[in-house]
Amino acid sequence: MNTENFQLSERLVNTAYVRQGSQGRRAHELRLRILLEQGKCPEDGWDESTIELFLHELAIMDSNNFLGNCGVGEREGRVASGLVARRHFRLIHGIGRSGDISAVQPKAAGSSLLNKLTNSIVLDIIKLTGVKTASSCFVVPMATGMSLTLCFLTLRHKRPKAKYIIWPRIDQKSCFKSMITAGFEPVVIENVLQGDELRTNLEEIEAKIQHLGADNILCVHSTTSCFAPRVPDRLEELAEICMKHDIPHIVNNAYGVQSSKCMHLIQQGARRGRIDAFVQSLDKNFMVPVGGAIIAGFSDSFIQEISKMYPGRASASPSLDVLITLLTLGTKGYQQLLKERKEMFYYLASELKRLAEAYNERLLETPHNPISLAMSLKELDKRSGTAVTQLGSMLFTRQVSGARVVPRGSVQTVNGYTFKGFMAHTNNYPCAYLNAASAIGMTKEDVDVFLKRLDKCLKAQKKGLNNGEALSEMKKEVISDIEESSMSEADTKNEI
Numbered sequence: 106m107n108t109e110n111f112q113l114s115e116r117l118v119n120t121a122y123v124r125q126g127s128q129g130r131r132a133h134e135l136r137l138r139i140l141l142e143q144g145k146c147p148e149d150g151w152d153e154s155t156i157e158l159f160l161h162e163l164a165i166m167d168s169n170n171f172l173g174n175c176g177v178g179e180r181e182g183r184v185a186s187g188l189v190a191r192r193h194f195r196l197i198h199g200i201g202r203s204g205d206i207s208a209v210q211p212k213a214a215g216s217s218l219l220n221k222l223t224n225s226i227v228l229d230i231i232k233l234t235g236v237k238t239a240s241s242c243f244v245v246p247m248a249t250g251m252s253l254t255l256c257f258l259t260l261r262h263k264r265p266k267a268k269y270i271i272w273p274r275i276d277q278k279s280c281f282k283s284m285i286t287a288g289f290e291p292v293v294i295e296n297v298l299q300g301d302e303l304r305t306n307l308e309e310i311e312a313k314i315q316h317l318g319a320d321n322i323l324c325v326h327s328t329t330s331c332f333a334p335r336v337p338d339r340l341e342e343l344a345e346i347c348m349k350h351d352i353p354h355i356v357n358n359a360y361g362v363q364s365s366k367c368m369h370l371i372q373q374g375a376r377r378g379r380i381d382a383f384v385q386s387l388d389k390n391f392m393v394p395v396g397g398a399i400i401a402g403f404s405d406s407f408i409q410e411i412s413k414m415y416p417g418r419a420s421a422s423p424s425l426d427v428l429i430t431l432l433t434l435g436t437k438g439y440q441q442l443l444k445e446r447k448e449m450f451y452y453l454a455s456e457l458k459r460l461a462e463a464y465n466e467r468l469l470e471t472p473h474n475p476i477s478l479a480m481s482l483k484e485l486d487k488r489s490g491t492a493v494t495q496l497g498s499m500l501f502t503r504q505v506s507g508a509r510v511v512p513r514g515s516v517q518t519v520n521g522y523t524f525k526g527f528m529a530h531t532n533n534y535p536c537a538y539l540n541a542a543s544a545i546g547m548t549k550e551d552v553d554v555f556l557k558r559l560d561k562c563l564k565a566q567k568k569g570l571n572n573g574e575a576l577s578e579m580k581k582e583v584i585s586d587i588e589e590s591s592m593s594e595a596d597t598k599n600e601i
């Protein structure tokens with residue numbers, strides 16, 4: 106309602122009440138004003154009514170929602186299902202123009218504004234979480250792997266001779282495929298074992314650069330967030346090497362925004378050397394559905410070049426989801442989640458250590474990995490060749506997801522490249538192990554239930570139950586667990 110309509114309302118409802126109503130509305134609008142003025146994530150989260158009001162205001166700025174619109178083009182933002190329209194808050198046009206995902210779309214002022222605001226708020230969060238000198242970023246409706254591909258394809262035009270990408274090994278298929286899909290040849294740099302940790306082999310990288318010649322190398326592709334016992338790459342040194350040899354540097358920061366250590370590494374790398382772009386997943390860092398990533402960097406012109414590489418228009422859904430999420434949480438809410446994540450990490454570490462020791466195993470010492478932990482499975486591995494993978498399937502049957510069991514000596518071929526010791530980030534890690542991670546949103550209950558179930562699985566293994574027996578015993582337990590929890594739910598309901 107505008108001023109005029111409020112005045113007209115006074116003919117029907119007591120003036121004092123209408124004034125109060127209009128003040129109520131002004132409080133919502135004040136938040137919008139601050140957001141538009143500053144382009145930053147609000148400190149305090151908004152309530153849903155403000156967010157809905159805001160999204161509605163954006164939607165009616167788009168041509169598909171104009172009352173008198175008559176569309177005669179091939180893409181007019183028509184949707185057949187009301188459910189689909191509501192799922193997108195009637196923002197149907199997506200983002201970008203045919204030549205640039207960050208460009209303003211004339212048919213959709215509201216969607217364009219949404220896109221610009223989202224990118225601006227997300228940049229604010231990236232600075233706030235530790236990469237203070239990041240200057241530019243955009244949300245792209247593709248997951249991390251494809252977003253990395255887009256970065257490599259952008260570099261291709263700048264380095265026409267290059268065909269290699271220097272890649273410190275990380276056993277995650279999408280990292281590898283991001284380079285293959287872009288048409289480059291990964292040069293796999295094996296990690297070095299230091300204590301329990303797997304770290305970047307800087308000497309080998311220097312040697313490869315000398316050997317291949319800088320001009321033939323598209324970039325160095327490094328990784329921060331990864332499964333222990335691998336730890337984040339030595340970004341500072343890598344960034345210095347890249348600067349020295351004038352080679353671009355792309356960082357895969359998949360779930361690193363949630364860790365101040367990963368963000369600090371990127372900041373230090375950029376300060377001391379060269380980082381051209383860093384890429385992070387929306388779902389892994391911001392608790393939204395899978396489908397988007399943020400490409401960020403320190404040079405506006407390079408980030409813009411990447412956004413211009415994207416052919417055509419794009420889905421606005423990932424932008425919309427992260428915008429709603431950040432407005433809901435505010436910086437305070439997001440920082441609170443990060444703080445809780447860190448606390449959960451230390452809790453998980455200490456409890457996992459205790460459990461490991463009870464089974465004559467140990468928590469691997471990986472102090473440089475801020476998110477993922479690993480517990481040795483030496484005893485199991487000694488018992489039989491299949492006990493380790495069996496533990497994996499036992500955990501899976503017990504509805505534990507995300508725990509990752511890594512046997513020794515598994516071999517895997519990806520796009521014609523054969524990796525020895527696949528999953529372990531190295532050819533011959535000294536022991537089999539199990540991974541668990543403390544990611545954003547994890548609760549104490551998740552940790553406790555995980556440890557309880559892991560304990561039961563290890564106990565069953567120790568008793569020497571074969572897989573079938575153990576599984577059937579466990580299925581019984583899972584069923585009784587589920588019954589127990591639904592019963593206690595019913596109890597609580599009765600109490601209410």
Ligand SMILES: *Cc1c(COP(=O)(O)O)cnc(C)c1O
Pocket residue numbers: 248249250251275277279280328330331357359360386
């Ligand atoms: C999740 C992840 C990816 C790939 O992510 P997608 O979003 O599935 O493309 C790449 N690298 C690492 C280290 C990851 O954790």
